[in-house]
Amino acid sequence: MKYYVDGKIITISDNQKKFNSGSEGNLYKIDNYIYKIYYPNTLNEGFGNKKIYHQSLLGISDKFESIVLPTSLIFDELGNYVGYKCPMVGENDKIGLTELDWNIFIENIKKLEEEILLLSENRFLAVDFAFHNSIYSKEMQKLYMVDPGRYHHQAYFTLNDYISKNKLILEEYIFHMLEREIISYKLITPKKATMLMKSIASAKEDLTYSEYFYDNSAKYENVHEMIKVKSRYIK
Secondary structure, eight states: OEEEETTEEEEOOTTSOOSEEOSSEEEEEETTEEEEEEOGGGTTSSSSOHHHHHHHHHTTGGGOSSBOOOSEEEEOTTSOEEEEEEEOOOSSOOOOGGGSOHHHHHHHHHHHHHHHHHHHHTTOBOTTOSGGGEEEETTTTEEEEOOOTTOBOOTTOOHHHHHHHHHHHHHHHHHHHHHHHHHHTTSSOHHHHHHHHHHHHHHTTTSOHHHHHHHHHTTSSSHHHHHHHHHTTOO
């Protein structure tokens, strides 16, 4: 089938290999870009017309590095909006962030904190900002958040609403990301991992996660050592 992207025609055949598929549509990798083609019944699901939100995201995409936003919109031959194009940032790597040096680890967390604040300032709610949509590029030693298809505006939200809601979304993501890494590396038991993460969330109080990890970087050689030592005090 023919599609129009940036005034040019691209062809995606029915038998072309998919890069991935999800509940909203299919992903195709062409050169160094991902083309997301939505199922027709998902273009207006949930929060309304996706084209409106994605058009707005397109206007701010050059301000973001770790949160991957649409860089082009995709239309069918009749001019109907069908999806978006964005950079390819990696395969499906999920685990490995806690093996990084402290500085790189903290910088990755800090970058997400900065960009989700920027998303808030542009009045977007980061729905689906979650572990299953994150990619850790081992080659780049960088953490990315992909699939912004459900990011949207809330008409009745104030700026503080966006900031507070997105902060909670980010903190929940970091909680689950670290919990998943702890379990994958078998550092401690799954039950103890959940208890430890709740303890960390409570102990950090008003600190951001990047600030909390920075404080701990002076005490422990790496994230794994911090986890193992702190887990000894979890009953």
